[in-house]
Amino acid sequence: MSAQSGARAPSRRELLRMIGLTAGGAAMYQAMDALGFAAQSPYRGPVNLQGAPRGASVLVLGSGMAGMTSAYELRNAGYRVRVLEYNPRPGGRNWSLRGGDVYTELGGATQHCRFDEGLYLNPGPWRIPYHHRGLLSYCKRFGVALEPFFQVNYNAYLHSSRAFGGRPRRFREIKADYQGQVAELLAKATQQSALDVSVSKEDQEKLLESLRVWGALDTSYAYRGSVLTSSRRGYDHNPGGGLSGRPVPSQPIGLAELLDSQLWQGIASGDDFDMQTSLFEPVGGMGRIGEAFGRELGPLIHYNAKVLSIHQDSRGVSVVYEDRRAPGSNRQTAWAEWCVCTIPLPILAEIPMNVGAPLRAAIGAVPYASAIKVGLQFKRRFWEEDEEIYGGITYTDLPITNIGYPNTGYQSAGKGVLLGAYIWGLNAMEFTAMPPEERVRKTVEYGARIHEQYHEEFDNGIAVAWHRSPFTMGCFGMWSPQSRARHYEDLCRIDGRIVLAGEHCSYLNGWQEGAVTSALDAIGRLHRLAVSGGEKA
């Protein structure tokens, strides 16, 4: 690379970076970063809350990840802690639906989960990136066993209803062919002196060599059907032993067809910081974390408590609640000197609470995302038996968007549960608007276009639409750059004796790590205030 080639020419590093990232991936990452989505967890080890005032009390509202992190740490620091929870279980959105569970959504539709023993759906979070150290540290402390979560499975599918006659292609085929075709194109451009302005002669040699390795090009810098390219994209007949073991190479997809298919959009699915290997899931379902927290806190959590009002004065915070199973019959009041409120904003916005205008405005400024997850039980694990798909995700342009394969229990006999759909945006709203049984029916109908075994093997299903969730009324808080600039700090700041926590009070929206780190941040500030005698925030 040379300075004389002009100020606007890309540097070698920039050039290689352009090669390494699809335009979609790069643009996407920048957009995400601007929104704070790709921010790294600020977790810096266990929180230190020394010197809690003798007898000081904290009321925690909500027993999701933020509420239970707060309660656990404050209790350990010597505070008298009590938790009020709407659901009859701990965890909030940290939740697994298993056989025998009953779920009633807003509007009254009730679903009975009929999965076999050991099978489950995680309606909320389902993966934990390695850098979510706060959440992982609690898993370690509570002995929650983890196993790998596969974001990328080279043998899962990329599918477009408008390409390749609607037949899915393997991820490895699309990735190898896109990479190989781009490498060949760039090698050609280099050899035809098209890059002379940007790249020095010496670097062109190095570039050609790197393209050959990166793209599986042959010695003439061509990407063509061969044992070499098949070692990336897969063979028509796999290598084996003996007389029948001779490999038969496969033929690459041409560049024009590849670009036209749009399937390249799926290549970067594991490249985002949040999706990079390693990722984890708790053995037995994500809900194991909430259950472990619940065991730690035991009788401190008061279940089935629906909060009706929150009132603070100069000495403490009073919260009126009732048993949600008997509305209006037995109102009670809980009191503490301080309050950590993790109630999701859609619900908090409707609860009378005397806080300042800035916090009130912030609570009303964050709409919640619409999302759907559908779990489908099948009579056998046909994706493994017939298609050699062990864990990971298939992406499709059909409304179901994703098919998630279980990252556990490989090759086991009996039934299996797939994540049949994981949908956002308009299609999620539309699925929400349907009765649960129709959501399941549509999910099976669409999925059968990718796995025809659906027709024969479908057993039963369950569908969770997050805007119908009685305990959140949405999936997670959606901040825009404008609303974050205007309201985020007001939402997080202590108001008198009340502080909010949860994924909505974070730059990791929709991630459990956002809830955990927001709780640690909030209780750290609350603790300092309590220690200082409540004189200053």
Place this chain on the structure above:
Amino acid sequence: MTAARKPRAPLGAISASLLALLAAGAAGADDATFTSTRALGVTAGAQIYGHICQGCHMPQGSGAVGAGYYPKLAGDASLASWRFVVLTIVGGRNDMPPFGLSPEAANMIRAVHLSDAQIADVANYIETHFGNHFPHKVTAAEVAALRRAEHID
């Protein structure tokens, strides 16, 4: 949703937002890098209500109660103000996402864009169903004027 594969009307504003969604890529804990759903042909108020609004406000506008509540649209006195109804749809309210953002801005927060005409249509539908009989017929121009007055675009 049943009409997903057979659009009942020419591609409207929703299809534009879907195209934007296609380009959006991952956000939050979602990795839907591959969303490219088809236009659904929802253009009239009744269809928009049935495809979108009833997810929360329920098929008969009855609302719902859990830890919080979705307001019922049947017999809500605040619906007497058509401006309140239109502003709520355009700008959102609490949990409810805004539907009056431009396709690009809607896409940024994973919301859905509806055109001024669609918003007028669905407002008129709500104002004349579920036992409501409010006489004013909202026009797309009135929606646009309110939207601009509130700097929503």
